[in-house]
Amino acid sequence: MFSYRESKEKIFIASSNITDNNVCMERLYSYGVAGIITKSISLHHMDKRKERIWSNGNDLYNTTRFSKRSFHEWLPILSQAAKEGRIMIPSICPNDNVELDYIIKHLEQIGVPAIELGISCPNTTNIPWQTILNGVEKLASKVKVPIYLKLCGKYSILPIVRRAVGTGIKGIVLSDSFPVNIPDGGNVISAGQSGESIRPQVLQQIRTLRLADIDCEIVGTGGVFTKEHVNEYLKAGADAVGICSAMYLFGITHIQTLL
Numbered sequence: 714m715f716s717y718r719e720s721k722e723k724i725f726i727a728s729s730n731i732t733d734n735n736v737c738m739e740r741l742y743s744y745g746v747a748g749i750i751t752k753s754i755s756l757h758h759m760d761k762r763k764e765r766i767w768s769n770g771n772d773l774y775n776t777t778r779f780s781k782r783s784f785h786e787w788l789p790i791l792s793q794a795a796k797e798g799r800i801m802i803p804s805i806c807p808n809d810n811v812e813l814d815y816i817i818k819h820l821e822q823i824g825v826p827a828i829e830l831g832i833s834c835p836n837t838t839n840i841p842w843q844t845i846l847n848g849v850e851k852l853a854s855k856v857k858v859p860i861y862l863k864l865c866g867k868y869s870i871l872p873i874v875r876r877a878v879g880t881g882i883k884g885i886v887l888s889d890s891f892p893v894n895i896p897d898g899g900n901v902i903s904a905g906q907s908g909e910s911i912r913p914q915v916l917q918q919i920r921t922l923r924l925a926d927i928d929c930e931i932v933g934t935g936g937v938f939t940k941e942h943v944n945e946y947l948k949a950g951a952d953a954v955g956i957c958s959a960m961y962l963f964g965i966t967h968i969q970t971l972l
């Protein structure tokens with residue numbers, strides 16, 4: 714069974730528009746990354762809102778939401794990856810626990826190695842974490858596929874993590890991008906911030922969880938640009954790291970400097 718902790722390779726590619734693109738994903742696998750997490754997949758059709766991704770030095774901002782592909786378009790891609798033994802982990806954002814049930818059962822059937830459940834994306838509407846974790850708990854005895862919960866490190870997350878561990882969640886991914894409001898002419902844009910400036914806070918959150926004896930797997934994600942950053946995360950208590958902004962800021966080939 715898949716486990717970040719047991720994985721010898723520690724570099725994973727975090728969810729973003731890059732992991733919504735077959736050509737980019739092929740290239741990343743060819744470099745030798747341990748695994749890829751897909752862009753968040755919705756059961757519904759994606760909205761037509763204009764999406765933006767922009768940078769401000771070492772930080773990235775984005776207003777993106779879901780994958781351009783539907784859940785049912787993803788199934789054969791994920792199934793093929795599983796057959797080839799590639800670690801391709803679907804990121805999912807169900808609207809309620811009926812959807813959660815449906816999605817998880819279908820994904821388990823096609824043999825995905827794990828599932829990433831996003832409940833903290835600043836650009837999508839989310840259901841309360843208590844509700845979704847109740848749903849996960851009900852599913853725990855029926856499904857074997859490991860489920861990882863993706864959280865936002867901007868806020869104190871200890872109570873959520875404690876509850877998540879109690880429901881059978883195998884680990885957490887920390888962090889999603891941080892929600893920020895950015896003035897834009899006369900308007901304010903709500904966006905997700907990632908990259909350099911979130912790294913210190915995400916690292917601190919991981920240390921805090923480990924000091925509180927949280928033993929679940931943790932995938933440290935936030936501003937990992939160099940091998941030193943990878944080691945900092947592992948030292949703080951992460952079992953593996955996820956990379957996203959570095960590829961937007963320095964190009965996809967930058968991943969090769971981390972492997």
Ligand SMILES: Cc1cc2nc3c(=O)[nH]c(=O)nc-3n(C[C@H](O)[C@H](O)[C@H](O)COP(=O)(O)O)c2cc1C
Nearest residue numbers: 727728729753775888889890907908935936957958
């Ligand atoms: C353009 C862009 C799109 C993203 N899309 C998703 C997404 O669909 N689902 C998700 O869970 N996280 C998404 N993220 C968040 C990243 O996976 C990651 O958690 C975050 O950016 C922090 O890592 P980083 O500092 O290395 O970028 C996105 C980030 C960016 C920059």
